[in-house]
Amino acid sequence: MTRWDETFDVIVVGAGFAGLTAAIEARNAGARVVVLEKMKAPGGNSIISDGGVAAAGTPLQKQHGIEDSPELFYNDMLQAGLGLNHPGLLRVLTQNAAEAFRWSEEYLGVEYMDRVDRFGGHSVNRCYAAAGITGATIIRAMLKKIKELGIPLRKSTCLEKIIFDGERVTGLSVREGYNYKDPEAGTIKNLQADSGVIVTTGGFGADVAFRAVQDPRLTGKIDTTNKIFATGEALVEAMRLGAAPVQLSHIQLGAWTSPDEKGFGSGPLFADYIGFLYGIIVHPDTGKRFVNEQADRKVLGDAILSVGRPSVCISDHGAVEHSGWDISRALKKKVVKTFETVEGLAGHYGLPADALSQTITEFNRAVASGVDVEYGRPILHDSMPIKRPPFYAMRLWPKVHYTMGGLQINEEARVIDLDHRPIPGLYAAGEVTGGVHGACRLGSCAITDCLVFGRIAGKNAAG
């Protein structure tokens, strides 16, 4: 028999988008709830995200004259996911996204910008940006609601073990006073969950040992855009209990990152919004292009990684000016550099100058002709040749961005075991789960996932 130190109805593990959402819904369903967060501050990776939410069939889309439907959204995510998405989960996400978005706006009071964007892979504009283009806007609103509802938030409290009495999950062993620099610090307490435990601990993008088993390319030589504590211990604890893992080897790389700065950094704004749209990516040995620069994240990331060392993304002043984006931070940090001549640029990066000049000439010819025969890149209506100095360049090297795989859940956010049955008392939502996104997650669908399945987990765990 476990000796319990405290008793709740619902214990939520993790204080990111999914966890805070689940806690709010469980509380509103009448449960005594506690939220555990292993770090000193809540927010996890959610708080450093761009705060983009995708949803189909919203009033904001109507205002902007955009026609969309959950079915179209479903098809877009399924195509990006290479058909590996769990159909039932994908249906739940796409059909409940608009209502979850409305809930975040009206009930939580999240402020969104008056615009509807379209990120790669979405066939219409359906992405909404939280004010300030940051997830912090959403986390702040959630924390305010948590406080209003009187839900305790225990920081520096880490899951050690999920307690199972032979029939159901009854609670957790946790370490209070957790410090990632000294894993033995703090004290162990047993917290009882009369109704349910909800695991919302995020992905394992920063867990080098765990991710390298599933994708051996992703050794410690590959950085991550995640915070360093995006590790897999809660996922592993659930697996030890017999939870089925889903698609763990589908790990998303950011293709727009630079090896010349840590984490997400300032370079992606240049690479993703200017370089890949108007410029080129060249091989460090040959100075030649080797990929359609507008391919999706998966194709681009795999191609750049397969070169074995950083490639160079090149654009010109015309494109930077035309784009309207302010890349001064990347320039100041010297992640993006400027050169008066192509020769100077080639010299700096050790590229063969003649080959690079020829590559640019051929690219400019493709732009003029409207067809990129060799790499099949679509030539945009506002494409332009690379010719106006200064020339801008940035080294590219992928970083681990998101882990599509994780715990198998059903449409009620219940964790499923290796015999295909729900584990009584155990729920999960967000990046720690797998199957919703299949082989490749589309931009701005992660927060939607957290909102939709966080709400479902919270309601169901409350019983």
Added chain:
Amino acid sequence: MTRWDETFDVIVVGAGFAGLTAAIEARNAGARVVVLEKMKAPGGNSIISDGGVAAAGTPLQKQHGIEDSPELFYNDMLQAGLGLNHPGLLRVLTQNAAEAFRWSEEYLGVEYMDRVDRFGGHSVNRCYAAAGITGATIIRAMLKKIKELGIPLRKSTCLEKIIFDGERVTGLSVREGYNYKDPEAGTIKNLQADSGVIVTTGGFGADVAFRAVQDPRLTGKIDTTNKIFATGEALVEAMRLGAAPVQLSHIQLGAWTSPDEKGFGSGPLFADYIGFLYGIIVHPDTGKRFVNEQADRKVLGDAILSVGRPSVCISDHGAVEHSGWDISRALKKKVVKTFETVEGLAGHYGLPADALSQTITEFNRAVASGVDVEYGRPILHDSMPIKRPPFYAMRLWPKVHYTMGGLQINEEARVIDLDHRPIPGLYAAGEVTGGVHGACRLGSCAITDCLVFGRIAGKNAAG
């Protein structure tokens, strides 16, 4: 305390290529060995395979004037595997393949044909065909050796549970008198393994529920080339014990199979050796091509599956004659059909006749010009237009062929747990393991995998 019914040094679970190899090596290392086989006869999927073994640097290659090396072999498998292969395991396989092949020939007495073939993805000829082009030739030699060595082979004996004493695997609970039609039949016995248990139970290609969690496209509507008992129960038992799964969602589809016959069947000989080389694959709605017919298994299988219903593979009499292959069995079974006219063919399969004629005209033009602009297919030196009746056609629908993912093992064939440590006393080899082949297995590398890691597991488990 477990009450043991019998005691051995090494228990091998599964009597296919990997299991029989492991048993022979464990016996030769001095261990008391038993082999368990859940079915009534040994051989598993191995016995219905084509008996092809890949190895680099063999005397047979030298005789045929073929230059090859383990490094080249490594690079070929890594490229096919999309870089996801575990490097250490891949190195062990490629460096020990030639010696394992020699062992099978000289020690086991397996008879191979005097030819060295090259299957898709191998950059040189390095594939050896067992006499009769069947795995049964190899299994027969192994069973003969097992008998010579006095190793007991227990048929109709199924693994129920792996027994772990808190420190190491000490044995197994098994069901004697197992009958897959009545899983409760037979009696439970506990078999002690003083030295080690070796799991060589093959893949889970026929386990619809398990595979559909990892790849939801692979429902019961998709057949398999495997025997019906290629299910995941031993893999799951090891996972319950904390064994780490690797890349479970990488499941190989055969793209050359027909929905008009069960299992592997007779159609693949036409599709893979004639249709894909000289003919075309057309979409059932449009009558147009939609894929490079010479793409690898993964690309082809995914493309054909994404259509949602069977495509049609078409070739002509010139190609059939030129190929030299005898496809009479496929014709007799009506899996491949012949038509005097393109219109007749179109009518039979419900294809738009005009569009199909145009597709063939365009394809013939590509063959004549030597470039297939639209689908990037290489035009072989002996390519020929589709024009000489009768026209041959076969419906294509992928079948599950091989599961690349499975238990994580290290270079000693020890099973690794979720904390990245070997589980004492537990070994695995062959298709039940993951990581060697990465995202996509090359043809004729599965038997090599079984021979190399079966030998290692057997030697190490003997202690």
